Amino acid sequence: MSNLYVEVDDDALSEAAEILGTKTKKDTVNAALLEVAKRRRRLKALDELAAKGERGDFDVLLDNENCRR
Template sequence: MSNLYVEVDDDALAEAAAILGTRSKKDTVNAALHEVARRRRRLQALEELMEMGGRGDFDILMDKANYRR
């Protein structure tokens, strides 16, 4: 872990803590950083799914006979 000394907006920090359910400043900042990274990964996954849909990769599922008995 890195030690980093920065000035942060107290109102933004308090709002983030309330949203994230964290108690300390350190936990709030770390949780916010993790959430940003997770959000980006979710967006990338969604973009990949949209590309797959655009290519027709899921078209086989349009016919129920292909996935139901």
């Protein structure tokens, strides 16, 4: 874990703490950083899923004969 001393916007920090449900400044900053990283991973996964759809990788699901009953 790194020690980092920065000035932060108190209003933004307070709002982030409310949204994230955190109690301390440290927890708020760490949760916000983690949320940004998770968001990026989700967006990447969504892009990959969309690309598979564009390639037709899921077309087999449209064929009713391939559906389980």
